[in-house]
Amino acid sequence: MAIPLFPEFTPLAVNLKSELHPVLSLTPDGVSEFTFAGLYLFRKRYQYRVSKLKDNVFIISGIQPPHDPAGEAKKFFMTPNAAPDTGTLEKLFQTHDYWKNISESVLLPVQKDLEEQGIQFAEDRDNFDYLYLRTDLAELPGKRYHKKRNLVAQFLKLYTHEEKAITPDLIPEAMQILDGWQACRFDNSDYRSCRDALELFGNFDLQGMLFYVDGKPAAWCLGEPVAGGRIFAIHFEKALEGYKGIYQFMNQAFASSLPENFTHINREQDLGDEGMRQAKMTYRPSGFVRKYTGRLKKTAT
Numbered sequence: 438m439a440i441p442l443f444p445e446f447t448p449l450a451v452n453l454k455s456e457l458h459p460v461l462s463l464t465p466d467g468v469s470e471f472t473f474a475g476l477y478l479f480r481k482r483y484q485y486r487v488s489k490l491k492d493n494v495f496i497i498s499g500i501q502p503p504h505d506p507a508g509e510a511k512k513f514f515m516t517p518n519a520a521p522d523t524g525t526l527e528k529l530f531q532t533h534d535y536w537k538n539i540s541e542s543v544l545l546p547v548q549k550d551l552e553e554q555g556i557q558f559a560e561d562r563d564n565f566d567y568l569y570l571r572t573d574l575a576e577l578p579g580k581r582y583h584k585k586r587n588l589v590a591q592f593l594k595l596y597t598h599e600e601k602a603i604t605p606d607l608i609p610e611a612m613q614i615l616d617g618w619q620a621c622r623f624d625n626s627d628y629r630s631c632r633d634a635l636e637l638f639g640n641f642d643l644q645g646m647l648f649y650v651d652g653k654p655a656a657w658c659l660g661e662p663v664a665g666g667r668i669f670a671i672h673f674e675k676a677l678e679g680y681k682g683i684y685q686f687m688n689q690a691f692a693s694s695l696p697e698n699f700t701h702i703n704r705e706q707d708l709g710d711e712g713m714r715q716a717k718m719t720y721r722p723s724g725f726v727r728k729y730t731g732r733l734k735k736t737a738t
Contacts, residue, residue: 536731592682
């Protein structure tokens with residue numbers, strides 16, 4: 438099965454990985470959504486479909502569920518590796534409400550021309566990915582990380598721990614942690630995606646670590662290389678309740694385990710959640726993977 442040429446689309450499926458992954462893994466910005474796993478694991482939430490142009494420019498079509506049950510779903514398209522030609526864009530805007538997750542490497546070469554043709558671009562701050570220096574997260578240096586270091590130190594003092602790279606034989610223990618984590622929450626928005634990531638672990642290029650506390654499975658994290666191996670994107674982190682400092686320890690320990698070729702760690706977006714934004718800012722990001730939206734200018738009637 439191959440990805441059809443535009444204007445035809447096909448649902449995102451596992452057997453399309455061999456066509457999509459090589460291109461997505463080399464996109465320079467390191468947008469967290471633009472990995473095969475990042476798309477596939479959320480295929481049901483956004484009803485992803487995929488198409489391509491002759492020069493292997495891929496187009497992802499999706500539906501944004503409304504925040505309010507009474508709201509209206511919006512249809513969007515994404516272009517991970519390049520902007521389509523103007524004729525294709527005209528057709529896409531006829532069937533989609535907006536252009537989503539436009540990275541700077543895609544936007545900047547064409548922005549002026551497309552603005553002259555009536556497309557308005559705006560920063561999408563809620564979807565900016567947070568970038569951190571790997572060495573900062575591994576070493577937690579200076580006064581700015583004092584509280585984080587204290588929490589890691591408390592964890593190490595209170596508990597004995599063990600770390601193992603996640604392999605297929607450890608998936609049942611990771612699943613046990615996920616179910617325990619979910620049992621303490623009302624929101625199950627990413628439970629299904631996490632479960633898919635574990636159940637389909639062998640189908641992706643995901644890497645991660647499973648952490649044991651006092652001999653019992655207690656936490657895990659999963660992610661993958663992006664931007665040609667310069668950045669490591671963390672997709673999921675789950676831990677059981679009751680272990681003081683476990684998330685801070687997991688963050689620091691996993692960053693320490695990554696090879697030096699990863700200069701940065703992408704910890705994804707805050708989605709406009711103020712609590713999540715504050716938490717991500719406490720780790721002192723070195724920058725952001727900026728994303729933009731594009732919409733047709735409204736004409737006066």
